[in-house]
Amino acid sequence: MTDAEIFAKLKQAVIDQDEDAVLATVDEALADGVDAKAIIDQGLLPGLNVIGEQFECEDIFLPELMQAALAFQSAMTVLEPMIKESGAEGPKRGKVVLGTVKGDLHSIGKNILKLLYETSGFEVWDLGIDVDLFQFVDKAKEVDADIIAMSALLTTTLVGQKDVIEALRDQGTRDRYKVLIGGGATTQEWADSIGADGWAASAYEAVTLSATLVA
């Protein structure tokens, strides 16, 4: 198989959301001596781009987007160590500290966002659920994050997002980060009123927005 054929096969396996086929084709490509970075850049990512376009026009639904992203992530667990070893690691698009705010245990939307961030080239520190403001602030400082992304589903826990922004202001570090909020209880108006840098209605939109914020 030519490299072009291998890349086409990789791309198609992602478009088919077929994790087994993705992994098998990655193995095949590596055995053929194809470079790990080329597998990603010329095979898998073009497939993900098609998936993104299909999702935007509702040709595919969210579970299918997730399955394609998961297949991509499985391939990355094989490929990433090789890239690191070879020193060919490219720069990440940005560092994200992510979590669901204090008092809120809802994780599903946040986990979807984590997966989409990772498959879009962001480095993610997921603090999980019920995260208090100091955990956000401290972790962002520790990893020198570009983005702090906070989720809240319960209207009664929303205020946790405001608390983090105020704590950053108090510490004089507000300008170091882009703060993104989301989750079922949030709106653009809320984001504006607490001085967040961005709000997104869905995980997919959050990643698109993040890319423009750190560009």
Added chain:
Amino acid sequence: MRSVELLTDAQVARTHEASLEVLERAGILVHNEAAREVFRRHGCRVDGESGLVRLPADVVENARAKAPASFTFCGRDPRFDRTIPDDGPIVVTGSSAPNLVDPATGVERRATSADIAAIAHLINELPGFDVFSISTLADDAPLGQLSLSRFYPALKNCLKPVRSNTPSMDDLHQVVELGELIAGGPEAYRERPLINHHYCPMVSPLTMDVDSTEAVMWLTERGLPVYTTVVPNAGLTAPMTLLGCLVVGNAEFLAITAFQQMVREGTPVIYASLPTVADMRTGAYAPGAIETGTLIAAQAQLARFYGVPSGGYVGLTNAHANDAQSGFETGMNTVLAVSAGATLLNMGGLLSSLMAFDFAKCVIDNEIALMDKRVWRGLEFSEESLAVDEIVAAGPGGSYMSRKHTSARMKTTAVLPRLAARDMRGQWEQSGRPDIHARALAEARRILSQPNPVVWDDGLDGRIRDRFPGLVAGDAAPLGVAGA
């Protein structure tokens, strides 16, 4: 009325068994350590490290069987106390929206304690509503008075039972103390607890949280009224079948009910839920979708099998305005729920998937509530209602219009809507072609332009304000008019 049934008796029994199997094989994740201890003491297998609790079927069965058949909501005035299922269906407002559609501008904004006071006044006056679940948050709440700033204006302006949640134990203690002040002391409060607590300690799928669980435990231990809602979401927190979603929700209900009975035997419960099917095109939340009505209907049957009252959030809408979508989502879902025997409808006043309160929506929902209650009455079968003597007396070709039999029943047989159009097109055009939103908002303005006679006296108000310095005013203002 005979209830609509979606399941056979054998299917109900099988759904119940399947739920028990889930609790035994998958178990539930319990984040609250005190709650884990309760489960352990009652014979559940607890993994201390992960917090996973597996519930043997016989343990669940023994515990849930202790739940009584009814649940009572108390209000400031006992005339408004309601017990389900017997007084059902009772209609409750939707709650805890952060925003409100400003009646003067039509623009969504953060809600305040003064808004809560106005909404409480409105709910007190609208006959379709039985319980005021505090519709919004209060953005103007002073530090440390988040919940007081909601409960105080609500209770001050409404005699009907008030219901809501609290985000922390400090808030809960404050709110109960407020209730004791209003009742005239802790003992009087215990006698008739006029605050009704509600929480969602079950985070779907099959997980119990820390804070709400602690609140539910504290209230249950004290015999204060508290019930919970389970919130399965097919496609995200439950399988993508209605039945699978029913099983997850049912397992969650059984677990939390067993838990409450373990904490205190005989604690009244409601089988309440907000079941949804996620819109898989985007994962969007869809509480207005018809599948919620179907699931609430099936759940009503399970609740009868368990001998407990049931209902939940049904009749919510995803619509952002009082348009046809808003009407059909609230109307179709609640009719389905009531037909199936649900006796608690959390439905009133919210647009945009629980995100915003709207005064006009609230008045429209009052009218839908009155229709739902008419559906519940059914045909009221009796010899007298068959009216054979009346039919013979009027005779072939006769008119019933001027007969005493008719005038004696003309105000009770049918719902007399204040909003739904019954006039001729020409009359409607002459009055400026008002749509349902305009008519409803005018009705809200009419009600709120009147003084509210149920606001408590200065003596009680002084005692409350002495105890909680800095408290919000808690008074309603007439609704603003566009351009004012």
